[in-house]
Amino acid sequence: MDISIENIIASVDLMTELDLDTIAQQLPNCEYNPDRFPGVICRLDDPKIVILLFNNGKMMCTAARSMEDVQVAFEFVARDLHEKELLVMKIKCPNCDEYILEGEDKCPECGTPRPQ
Numbered sequence: 001m002d003i004s005i006e007n008i009i010a011s012v013d014l015m016t017e018l019d020l021d022t023i024a025q026q027l028p029n030c031e032y033n034p035d036r037f038p039g040v041i042c043r044l045d046d047p048k049i050v051i052l053l054f055n056n057g058k059m060m061c062t063a064a065r066s067m068e069d070v071q072v073a074f075e076f077v078a079r080d081l082h083e084k085e086l087l088v089m090k091i092k093c094p095n096c097d098e099y100i101l102e103g104e105d106k107c108p109e110c111g112t113p114r115p116q
Contacts, residue, residue: 005065005066006065007062007063007064007065008061008064008065008066008067008069008070009060009061009062009064010060010061010064010067010070010074011058011059011060011061012058012059012074013057013058013059014057014058014059014078014081014087015057015089015090015091015092015099016057016087016088016089016090016099017055017056017057018040018053018054018055018056018057018081018086018087019055019086020032020034020039020040020053020054020055022086023040023053023081023086024040026084026086027040027042027077027080027081027084027086029042029043029044029045030042030043038054038055039052039053039054039055039060040052040053040054042077044073044076044077047064047065047069047072047073048063049061049062049063049064049069049070049073050062050063051073051074051077053077059074059077059078061073061074088101088102089101089102090102091114091115093107093109093110093112094112094115095107095110095112096109096110096112098110100114
């Protein structure tokens with residue numbers, strides 16, 4: 001029996017809300033038509049993968065053939081979003097699970113210092 005991987009579907013939570021209209025305008029090879037689909041569709045050429053971005057910060061990868069391709073695609077899109085200042089990184093407070101935005105030095109809920 002010859003088994004081959006044809007389609008890996010993976011997801012990641014960017015832990016921030018996304019402005020889909022702006023993303024679709026600023027990232028290459030992306031389209032957004034909220035009447036047809038609730039996310040931005042980005043088609044990458046190398047690796048040949050489709051990335052879906054949703055306003056709740058979820059990012060999905062489809063059509064990958066290896067986990068290495070998934071990693072490369074996610075990192076590529078996240079880096080693009082960050083470079084164009086379309087992605088504000090957040091981390092969870094270890095004390096209360098509230099999100100701490102990039103640039104904040106402590107949790108807005110409980111005052112715990114931002115982990116390094």
